Amino acid sequence: MNDKKKKDVLLKIRNLKIQGYTDETWIDIIKGVDLTLHRGEVMGLIGESGAGKSTIGAAAMGYARDGTRISEDSSIEFDGMELMTATESERRGLRGKRIAYVAQSAAASFNPAHKIIDQHTEAPLQYRLKKRMEAQEDAVDLYNRLRLPNPEEIGFRYPHQVSGGQLQRAMTAMAMSCRPDLIIFDEPTTALDVTTQIEVLAAIRDIVDQFDTAALYITHDLAVVAQMADTIKVLLKGEEVEQATTKEMLANPKEEYTKSLWAVRSFKSPQRTREGRECLISVKNVDASYASGPKILDDVSFDIYEGMTVAVVGESGSGKSTAARVITGLLPPQKGEVLFKGDPFPVDYRNRNKEQLRQCQMIYQSADTALNPKVRISEIIGRPAKFYSGLTGAALKRRVDELLDLIELEPSKYYNRYPAELSGGQKQRIGIARALAAEPSFIVCDEVTSALDQLVAEGILRLLDRLQDELNLAYMFITHDLATVRSIADEVVVMQHGKVVEQGPKDEMFRPPHHPYTDLLLSSVPEMDADWLTTLLEERGLENLGEAASKKIDPGDKKVMPSDA
Amino acid sequence: MEDISTLWYFGLTPSTFALTYFTALVVASCVAAFYNHRQPFMMIFSLTLVSIIVGIIGGVHALWVIALIAFIIAMAAMVSYAFREFLILIASTELAKELRTAPLTAAFGMFVIFVYAIAGIFAPWIAPHGEAEVITSAFAPADANMLLGADQLGRDMFSRLIYGTRNSVGLALTATLLAFFMGAFAGLLAATKGGWLDNLLARFADVIMSIPSLIFALLMLSIFGPSMPVIIIAVSIIYAPRVFRLTRAVAGNVVVMDYIEAAKLRGEGTGYLIRREILPNSTAPLIAEFGLEFCFVFLLVAGLSFLGLGIQPPTADWGSMVRENATLISFGEITPLIPAAAIALLTVGVNFVVDWMLHRSSGLKE
Numbered sequence: 001m002n003d004k005k006k007k008d009v010l011l012k013i014r015n016l017k018i019q020g021y022t023d024e025t026w027i028d029i030i031k032g033v034d035l036t037l038h039r040g041e042v043m044g045l046i047g048e049s050g051a052g053k054s055t056i057g058a059a060a061m062g063y064a065r066d067g068t069r070i071s072e073d074s075s076i077e078f079d080g081m082e083l084m085t086a087t088e089s090e091r092r093g094l095r096g097k098r099i100a101y102v103a104q105s106a107a108a109s110f111n112p113a114h115k116i117i118d119q120h121t122e123a124p125l126q127y128r129l130k131k132r133m134e135a136q137e138d139a140v141d142l143y144n145r146l147r148l149p150n151p152e153e154i155g156f157r158y159p160h161q162v163s164g165g166q167l168q169r170a171m172t173a174m175a176m177s178c179r180p181d182l183i184i185f186d187e188p189t190t191a192l193d194v195t196t197q198i199e200v201l202a203a204i205r206d207i208v209d210q211f212d213t214a215a216l217y218i219t220h221d222l223a224v225v226a227q228m229a230d231t232i233k234v235l236l237k238g239e240e241v242e243q244a245t246t247k248e249m250l251a252n253p254k255e256e257y258t259k260s261l262w263a264v265r266s267f268k269s270p271q272r273t274r275e276g277r278e279c280l281i282s283v284k285n286v287d288a289s290y291a292s293g294p295k296i297l298d299d300v301s302f303d304i305y306e307g308m309t310v311a312v313v314g315e316s317g318s319g320k321s322t323a324a325r326v327i328t329g330l331l332p333p334q335k336g337e338v339l340f341k342g343d344p345f346p347v348d349y350r351n352r353n354k355e356q357l358r359q360c361q362m363i364y365q366s367a368d369t370a371l372n373p374k375v376r377i378s379e380i381i382g383r384p385a386k387f388y389s390g391l392t393g394a395a396l397k398r399r400v401d402e403l404l405d406l407i408e409l410e411p412s413k414y415y416n417r418y419p420a421e422l423s424g425g426q427k428q429r430i431g432i433a434r435a436l437a438a439e440p441s442f443i444v445c446d447e448v449t450s451a452l453d454q455l456v457a458e459g460i461l462r463l464l465d466r467l468q469d470e471l472n473l474a475y476m477f478i479t480h481d482l483a484t485v486r487s488i489a490d491e492v493v494v495m496q497h498g499k500v501v502e503q504g505p506k507d508e509m510f511r512p513p514h515h516p517y518t519d520l521l522l523s524s525v526p527e528m529d530a531d532w533l534t535t536l537l538e539e540r541g542l543e544n545l546g547e548a549a550s551k552k553i554d555p556g557d558k559k560v561m562p563s564d565a
Numbered sequence: 566m567e568d569i570s571t572l573w574y575f576g577l578t579p580s581t582f583a584l585t586y587f588t589a590l591v592v593a594s595c596v597a598a599f600y601n602h603r604q605p606f607m608m609i610f611s612l613t614l615v616s617i618i619v620g621i622i623g624g625v626h627a628l629w630v631i632a633l634i635a636f637i638i639a640m641a642a643m644v645s646y647a648f649r650e651f652l653i654l655i656a657s658t659e660l661a662k663e664l665r666t667a668p669l670t671a672a673f674g675m676f677v678i679f680v681y682a683i684a685g686i687f688a689p690w691i692a693p694h695g696e697a698e699v700i701t702s703a704f705a706p707a708d709a710n711m712l713l714g715a716d717q718l719g720r721d722m723f724s725r726l727i728y729g730t731r732n733s734v735g736l737a738l739t740a741t742l743l744a745f746f747m748g749a750f751a752g753l754l755a756a757t758k759g760g761w762l763d764n765l766l767a768r769f770a771d772v773i774m775s776i777p778s779l780i781f782a783l784l785m786l787s788i789f790g791p792s793m794p795v796i797i798i799a800v801s802i803i804y805a806p807r808v809f810r811l812t813r814a815v816a817g818n819v820v821v822m823d824y825i826e827a828a829k830l831r832g833e834g835t836g837y838l839i840r841r842e843i844l845p846n847s848t849a850p851l852i853a854e855f856g857l858e859f860c861f862v863f864l865l866v867a868g869l870s871f872l873g874l875g876i877q878p879p880t881a882d883w884g885s886m887v888r889e890n891a892t893l894i895s896f897g898e899i900t901p902l903i904p905a906a907a908i909a910l911l912t913v914g915v916n917f918v919v920d921w922m923l924h925r926s927s928g929l930k931e
Contacts (some may be wrong), residue, residue, distance in 0.1 A: 156868055349830055357832045370823040374845035384831055434827070 010181055010214050011060055011078050017071035018055055018064060029068065029239045030055055039181065040212040044229030044246070046219060046261070048453040051235040053218045057184045059116040060216060061099050062091040069439045079181065094125040100175035104187040110159035116167075117155030122175045129178055142173040145210065146203040165196030169203050176207060184216045187359070189224060193315040193480055194524040195550050201227055201526075202537060203562070207309040220453055222261060223526035227533040234258050246530045260455065262528070267458050269309075269465040271507055272490045277305040280442055280474045281327060281360075284321075286336035288326050296322045297333070298498045306441060307468065309475040311489035311506075313482065313521065315550065319498040320478045324444045327476065328360055358388045361435035365437065365447035367427030371419040377404075377430055378415045384437040407463060425456035432463065442474045449484055461488050482525045486510065494518045496553065517553045521550055579625040584674065586632055645672035648679070663925075671921035673753040677914030692724035697879035704893065704900075712899055717889050725881035726904060732876055733883045734911070736796065737863040743801035745855060748808025749768070753839045753847075755809070756816035767813070770806035778803045778865065786874045796875060800865060806859055811854050815847040822846075849922065856919030860912045867908055883908050 018030040032050045037043055045053045062083035076083040078099065083091055089277045095101075103109040111119060114410060121135035130138065136155070143151035168188055175183050188204065189197040205228060208215050210273050217228045223326065224247075225232055232249045234241040234257065242255045253259050277334070281304040288297040295317050304310045312320045325331040327338055329349030338345045346352045364370035371380055378400055386397045387392050399410040407429040419427055428448060435443050445464070449457035465488060467473060479485060485492055485506070492509040494502045494517060501513040515523065523540070526532060566632060590613040612635055620628040649672035653661045662687040667675075670878075684691060694700055698720060713722035751770075755763040773781075784898035785799035819825065828842050870876035870884025878885065883904035890901035 230821060330826065330830070349832075352832070354832055357830060358831075362827060362830060364823040364827070366823065372822075372824040372842055372846065375841070387831060387833070438831070 004256050008039050008068075009036055010039045010041075011035065012075075013056075013060065013077070014452070016056065016059055016074045016076065018052070018059060018068055018074075019071055019159055020068045026069070028071075028238065030059070032383075033235070033238070033240050034433055035233065037182070037214050037216065039214055040353075041231065041331070042208060042217055042229045043213045044219065044225035044232040045235060046222060046225050046232060047235035047241075048220065048455060050237065052238040053220075053235055054186050055216050056235070057101075057186050057216055060182070060184060061095055061101065062086065062201045070253065082561050091313045093127075095177045096180075097127045097129075099182045100178070100180040102168075102171050102175050102183060102185045102188050105191055106171040106188075107159065107164060109171060110167065112145050112159050115156055115158055116162065116170050116174075118387050120155060120170070120177055123174075123178050127178060135177065137174065141300065142176055143170070144244060145207055146170075146173050147171075147199075163196075165192055165200055168192065168200050172200075172204055172207065176211065176213070179211060180213065182214045182216070184218070186218045190219065190221070194482070194526075195315055195520060197224070197526075198524045198533070199537075201533060204228065205352050205533070208388065221534075222272075222454075222524070223528050226528055226530050227526060234261070250530060252332070258444060267462055267465075267487045269461075269468075269488050271505065272308050273505070274308070277307060279339075279547075280306045280341060281466040281476070282339040282342075283327065284336050285338065286323070286326055286333045288322055288331055288333040290331070296498050297326065300336075300467050300495075300500055301501055302493045302500060304442065304474050305470045308490045309468065309477050309488055310491045310493060311477040311479060311485040312493045313479060313485055313496060314495035315480060315521075318495040320480075320495055321446055322498075323495070324362070324446055324476060328444060328480075354388060358438045359440050360442050360444070361438050361440040362444045363428075363431050363435050364448065365420075366451055367424060367431050368513070370431050371421050371427055371434075375418075376415075377417050377419070377422075380419070380430060381433045381437050384434060384469065396403050399437070403437055406436060406467065409433075423454055423456075425459060428452060428456075428460055432467070436467065438470070440473070442476070444476045444478070446478045447480070448477075448482060450479065458487075464488065482521060494521070517550070520553065577629055579594055583620065583625055583628060584748075586628065587613065587616070593775035605917070612705055641673055642669055645669045645676055647775050648672050648676040666925065667751055667921055670917040674914040674917030674919075674921075677910060678918065681734060681911055681914075683733050684727050688727045688731045692721075692727040694721040694724040696720075696725060696728040702832065713903060714762075717892070717902075718887070722890075723902070725886060726883075726907060729883045729886060729904060729907070732865065732880055733870075733908075736793065736876065736882075737859060737866050738852060739860045740797045740800040740866070741804065741855065741859045743797060744804035744858065745808050745851070747801060749812045749851060751805070752809045752812025753816050753843055754835070756844065757815050757835055757872040763813075770809045770875050773802065775804045779868070782865065782869060783872075783874060786869070791869075791874050795871065795875070796866065800862055803865070808851075808854065810859065812847065812851060815850050816843050819843050819846045849925065851922040853919050856915050856922065860915055863908065863912065 013033065013035040016030055016033045016035070017028055019026040020029045021027075027422050032495055033056060035043070036057070045056060047053050055065070058065060059070060059074075059076060060078070062070075062076055062078075070076075070084065072084075081090075081094075083094075090469075103468065110116065113118065117136055120139045121130075121132060124130040124135040124138070125132060126460070129135075138439075139155050140151050143154055148154050148166055148169055153167070154162065162170065172183075172185075172188070188517075189200050192200060202226065215228075217225060219228075219423050229246050231243060231245050234253075235251075235542060236257055241257050242253070244254075249258070254261055262505070283300060283302050286297050286300045287295060289295045300319070300323055302310065302312075312323060314320050322331060326333050327345075329345070329347065329352055330402040333348040337347070340356070342379065345356065349357065378397075379405050382391075382400045386396055389399075391399050400415070404411040404414060409426060409429060414422070414426075419430065422430065431448075448464075452469075455465050461484065463529075464475065468475065475488075477484070477488060490504045491505050492503065493500055494509070494515065496517045501517050502509070509518065510522070512519075523536065566855070573797050590609060593607040594606055594613060597609055616628060619631050623630075632689050646669060649664060649667060649669070652672075653664050656664055699718055700721060701715050701719045701721050703713070703715065704717060705711065707714040711721050711723060713726065716722050716725065719834055735831070751766050755766045757918065781803055782796075785802075786795060789795040825842055828838055835840075866875055867882075867884030867887075869880045871888045875884055875889065876882040878889075886904040887901050893900050894902075
């Protein structure tokens with residue numbers, strides 16, 4: 001890792017300023033960032049959203065998105081060539097061939113109308129580096145190296161016929177097709193499950209090593225970047241905070257901001273127990289499916305006690321959200337029932353009365369789609385209060401102010417705003433306030449923090465925890481992020497393929513013995529240790545990680561000690 | 566820019582005109598270049614170059630034509646610009662921000678609509694003569710009393726044109742509004758409720774759409790007789806299914822949003838869902854569609870009138886005015902084309918505005 005320092009400089013960015021056009025003036029988004037990347041070096045760019053990570057990534061290709069421009073006095077030197085003065089066709093000649101880009105969502109970046117391999121060979125054919133057959137053979141070779149299942153055949157599928165993690169690896173292979181000198185990874189694993197993420201991470205790291213490619217790895221996940229990068233650069237609001245080698249950065253960060261990023265997962269709510277509490281929601285032997293499709297939930301049972309948080313964990317497709325839909329009445333189950341304080345809840349929300357509807361509220365993952373963009377904050381929050389409690393006029397306004405105070409937003413400032421005028425974290429807070437406005441006893445939180453930056457997410461978790469104590473709320477906390485579970489849950493339900501594989505109090509769940517699936521989930525969470533991935537791969541071998549492992553496990557398996565896996 | 570009408574009033578000789586014209590162009594382009602306005606400079610100077618070539622080939626008369634066209638375009642642009650600035654000043658801050666993004670074409674469209682609205686609303690005060698008042702002999706030429714001459718019965722063409730604004734535009738507007746009311750309501754209901762109601766409404770719309778629109782209108786008008794309410798209802802029935810399909814598609818994208826689910830879980834009724842949650846999020850494409858449909862309806866009504874089945878005489882209407890004066894075409898008169906031009910101008914104007922709105926609704930991602 002250290003000898004890379006001696007290698008040639010590949011990318012040298014000096015005084016990079018990028019401006020965006022808003023309100024008829026140019027405003028600096030990136031305020032003079034320097035960056036030096038050597039051949040074969042992997043640099044991690046981390047920071048919150050809006051820090052300018054992706055913008056810098058694009059600028060490394062000499063590209064500025066629509067509505068932005070790179071300021072004249074910046075300098076971007078790629079392998080001795082000044083991109084700022086290069087013509088558009090010269091720059092275009094670099095892209096794909098010598099600089100490649102891996103986007104966050106492979107599913108959105110592949111053209112659904114063409115086979116994967118045809119898209120793969122497009123660049124080598126375009127640059128006349130290889131003949132079609134050669135390029136295809138090379139693609140299969142790359143698929144092999146990235147350990148995609150069926151490397152011979154997988155390229156001839158269409159993007160929708162391949163799983164998300166495989167697609168992301170295929171995209172990495174595509175970026176490699178011209179053997180570029182530099183690859184820019186823009187949050188390549190953010191949209192993936194932990195178990196899938198690990199495979200992609202291992203694959204990316206291997207291939208970058210094998211071809212000695214330099215990379216800019218953009219992410220907001222510190223634990224991920226610790227596995228991938230040789231050096232880390234921390235960004236905040238378009239400015240560099242600090243840069244150091246990964247080990248040094250993890251061991252002793254210098255700046256306050258970096259320390260706060262590192263300390264983010266410190267929050268841990270005290271464990272609550274069932275003693276002296278009433279059982280609020282009880283899901284009993286529920287089977288459910290959409291229309292006549294396959295069973296999504298298979299004999300699912302769990303209880304939620306008042307004032308407690310039950311975290312439901314599992315990969316995407318494991319039926320977590322479906323369970324929530326059954327409880328809220330959006331999806332009537334085929335079998336089984338949902339009890340509320342011992343009485344059966346009508347299975348369809350249309351048959352529930354106002355009082356029953358009020359008891360059970362929901363907070364959504366994406367605040368962008370959860371808040372009506374054309375309605376003011378005052379009405380978004382005020383509507384449930386008016387609807388359930390019949391408040392009007394001054395009483396309603398008082399209630400809205402009270403709720404805004406509760407979610408720590410200044411009422412006078414936010415009362416008349418529209419959702420578009422708020423940041424992501426603030427929107428999520430409004431979502432919480434809307435749920436609280438109904439004065440419920442139970443709230444379903446569907447991945448409420450997964451679209452947020454870590455610092456913001458922690459703020460939301462703290463808020464939820466405080467509200468829980470103040471208002472004696474029960475949460476059903478759906479998440480795939482085990483770190484979130486650790487900080488907020490009292491009880492954990494682990495789901496796989498629509499079945500509950502394990503459930504119990506948090507303390508027990510994080511202590512072995514585990515069910516093999518829980519064990520897999522737990523072991524797949526990246527840790528803040530640069531050697532974590534290496535150690536894990538050595539211990540377990542790749543076939544015991546990720547999707548492959550997940551398929552082998554049956555929900556009925558016996559509990560194991562971690563060492564047996 | 567040189568005002569060309571002075572050529573006739575002040576008795577400029579052809580050579581003086583050419584000289585003044587070119588001087589004005591060259592001075593204007595120099596000024597533009599000096600103040601670093603690339604676009605105006607390019608436009609004015611290319612006009613100069615074109616004028617030189619046309620002047621050499623076609624003589625001073627061709628030069629006059631080109632100058633006149635340039636003058637009209639420039640006037641239209643300036644009026645649009647001034648009108649937009651005027652609107653920005655009188656509008657509220659939020660609306661003004663939107664208006665600032667309007668291109669000149671949209672401002673021109675708004676100006677045209679504004680003029681038509683004024684003409685329609687104040688028709689009795691603007692028109693010098695009555696709608697059906699016979700004041701002179703048939704096809705009398707234009708004079709100081711009659712700006713555009715007389716029609717086949719000796720009625721004032723200009724007055725009838727002004728009254729026609731009221732009738733033609735008013736009818737088209739009512740019919741479009743009715744079509745929108747029916748179509749949008751059914752569309753929103755279908756999207757919100759889904760299931761069998763959705764299917765029923767959609768099939769019903771399909772049935773109406775499968776009948777050719779002109780034939781359907783002719784049929785209805787022959788059965789019930791050509792009166793205003795029948796025209797309005799027939800036309801709105803023809804156009805409602807299109808609105809229905811658009812609204813259903815737009816609302817279909819909105820009803821899957823989480824905030825709709827939240828509202829449903831809250832126990833809100835269909836009325837509230839449609840009114841407060843779905844409608845505000847589908848207005849942009851609906852307004853754009855409104856402009857388009859308005860043009861189609863307008864043309865259909867004009868077409869019906871031209872066929873003699875629309876608005877009945879002596880009520881002035883642009884479509885029937887074209888038909889009544891059609892014989893004049895063979896004498897090389899442009900009188901019958903004036904109402905047609907009025908239709909064309911409004912259609913173009915409305916479409917300019919609609920284009921801008923479509924652009925905004927497709928470009929805005931909130």
